[in-house]
Amino acid sequence: MRVSLEWLREYVDIDIAPDVLAERLAGVGLPAEEVVRVGEDIVLDLEVTSNRPDCLCMLGIAREVGLLLDRPVRFPDGYAEHPRAGRRAGRARRTASARREAEDRVRVEVEDPAGCPRFTAVVIDDVRIGPSPAWMQRRLEAAGVRAINTVVDVTNYVMLETGQPMHAFDCDRIGTRRLLVRRAHPGETLETLDGLARVLEPEMLVITDGTKPVSLAGIMGGRDTEVGERTATVLLEAAYWHAPTIGRTARRLGLRTEAAARFERGADPNAPPAAQSRAARLLAEISAGRTVGEMIDVYPAPVRAATIRLRPARASAVLGTEIAPAEMVRILRALGCRVTSGRTLSVQVPTFRADLVAEVDLIEELARVYGYDRVPATLPRGDTTPGTMAPVLAADRTVRDTLVRCGLVETLTLTLVRSGPQLVDGDPRAAIANPLTHDHDALRRSLVPGALEVLATNAARRLEDAHVFELGRIFLPRGEGGRPVERRSLAIALMGRWRGGWNVPEDQALADLHHLRWMLDALLGELALPVDDVRPLSDAPADLAGASPLGPARWWHPGRSADLHVGGRAAVRYGELHPDLAAASKLPHRAYVAEIDLEALYVVAAGRPAGARVSDEIPPLPAPPPIIAARVFTGLPRYPEVERDLAAVVPDTVAAGRVEAIIRETAGPWLEAAELFDVYAGPPIPTGHRSLAYRLRLRAPDRTLAADDAEEILTRVRIALRTRAGAELRE
């Protein structure tokens, strides 16, 4: 709401500086977005919250300023301050003949009084269309409204002054001499003033000439009855409409006008007569028209001002500060309320304050005017409650900490993605019904595409070393209209050097598959989750379409990727990014990517039975048991270990994991660790083979192992490796 100070001073005396005024208005909830000088004038652009339509006019702002400065408000000529309903009948009798004079010119009927509780009309003759006077044009412009002609300018001026939107019809163009207010018929159309043909829906309110719509009620007039150069007689409409209907219609049609903004927030049912008399006065003043007879006022069920009970003690208790009841009465009266004192106050609120309906609304008004800054800052009394963090969030923290220690930088990417084909294409995504752009018309169902985009973005900016992760939710679609399943997920993406500095050989600096695996082991170790199995993707059957929270295998290099099975399910998929994807993303190095079904890991870590179905829903709010179990100390060893090295030459087709598994299975309980320390291919190892050297650490819990004990174990292992893996043992 743009408020010209020059204009505002017509209604209230202001003797404080504009900046101070702006400050004071902010204190009662009317902050100025800016204060600008316009010629001689100063304009405050006030932010008016949607509950205060009464402040969308000069008189409303004047009322607030008067309240702040303790000054009376001067109402303009022809305007009576919110005349009370009920006087109408008497006046109607007294002026019956005058009204008939107007009614001879046009008949008004309201078919839907729920949609239109009040409709007033005034007929203006001897209309002179031309430019309005300079002072009026200046004020309209200060308010941000374009001047058009005498009649239209007066309706806009009155709206800006009183808050009551008005509409002017060219009376002669209403051929039927009749206005009928009703809901639109399905399929009915109306060409509005902006030149667009609007297709109307049955809920929408229209003003018709008895057969066809001539105006979209409370929002915009029709083209056919528009006031123009040749207009001689005008019908001025000022009505009070059902706010939600206007709001819905304006949104359905995408037609947001000044009038609609006021009606949908709730106008004053008592304002139309005041606005009509003010408009008539202004038209006469600028010699632009003459009122014919009396105002037509269709108001079958006058709106009664609400009366609210207010307990001063309650107000003080809720606010946490004592405000004297006498002060409360003063404030409420200054707001335009009628107050009956007593132990509880009986407060009749003015009809222009449709937002005041309950005691708590009055408490807010008291606090607002008394001043929020005068309320002290206290700390809550009563029982304290323990501050806690939901276990799942504590687990997230552990995951982030672990990955950060591994050298990864956390990223956040938009969960809004493209539904259409994209570089890294996955399964169908949950679609957004009303996207803003095509790039953001669906919800991600994997974190991997986002992580790759981060690599590509950085590569394009010549940052070739990127080691990142993202922890967030993915959304698995569940059919038309179904709620997508939200699932905690984690992605890691590595590219380029993980070690910085001079003279570090490339092969020792570049991230590789094993570097990624080391991170995954660190993560699983922190969550105390053992890996059941490592299954190369090359061995895996084709993807189960749509069923897995892990991305499709085709994203990975078929010979350099695997699933880690944890707690009986594939919970981690990792490996080298498929070179085709890396090339398409213009990545300067090979990239390594892992996708982790974090929710599955948490379920296993929480000790639920392996293989249990992971819930489709976000866990219910009452906190589940701690997700990461405390680690248990197993004691320091009491007897010395025996170390033995063992090198097995195996065909390339035998996986290291297989060799290690055989060692573990056959070595028995005294095997404490089997650590791979050398992988070698080349002479004298035959081609198609490689040598895997392990250091076995053996220890008994209750005695020092003898050399014979160790030899026995080694022999067992060697035999198993020979028979089960076709290994040659090197000494």
Next chain:
Amino acid sequence: MKEQLSAQDLQRIAEIGREAERACDEASSEAALEEVRIRYLGRQGVIAQAFRTLASAPPEDRPRLGQSINALKAAVEEAVQRRAESLAAATRQTRLADERIDVTLPGRGPLSGRWHVLSRTMEEIAEIFIGLGFEVVEGPEVEADHDNFERLNMPPYHPARDAQDSFYLGGGWVLRTHTTAVDVHVMDQRRPPMRAISYGHCYRRDPVDASHSPMFQQLDGFMVGEGVRFSDLKGVLLHFARAFFGPDTRTRFAPSYFPFTEPSAEMAIGCVICGGRGCAVCKRSGWLEILGCGMFHPRVLEMSGIDPERYTAFAWGMGVERPAMLRHRIDDIRLFYEGDLRFLRQV
């Protein structure tokens, strides 16, 4: 063979001692010193031979002669030891000198990782409220329209919904526009007293620019209890502002409007950029709006089956980007979600 211990013999022993000491001192390496040691102290060494001549000495001279040779042996051993130590010290010295490296060379090692500044900010704020007895919970990002709006007193087409233009998924599902929706879930499942906060992704249908992102982070909290006052809201949020922005932070509460709170307020802090003197960031006002807050509307409590006559509640909600932007002097919200490592490593 001499019949008697002569002065000459004793003098000879003293001479051997002096020679040995000189030889030690002249040994220029550990190997040379070892030669000296063997010459004098070895099994065939000078001193061993001297002991062997003892047998041929007259019995009455033997004790005195023996004593002298023993003294000689001890003196030579000491000389060898002393020289060994000084040679070792010199060797160490040389080695240390040889091992000198250019300590001004830059460091070398793995690149370090980092939390995202928004994750870190949310955790930090959460810690402040945990200290005030709040419980940190989470809720879904896809909400029923009913829970996101109606339960917060915003029926369809409510004008306040304009400020929260939202993304719909069909079937009445909406991407939550605020984490206030989580408050509703907590109130449905708990009985007062309760204090909780939640944070995470929220969505609004705003075109992207330097201060708007269709996805952003919000942090919400509320407290329900008997005798919870508007002044408590001020006290708790003042504590937060000072804990997060510094102990001298000033706050200002001004009336505002949210359909789910009454009274509603907006909290501003004294501009952290200009110290309140006025700058471009605070639009010359000296104040920065940080969050919206208020007392929960009685209807909101009623809808969760909480008696608003007996219990009162306050609530607040804040974007997380803004405090992070102010603290780290970040001028474009899009940087948070672009993944540029130069940005992520800096803040």
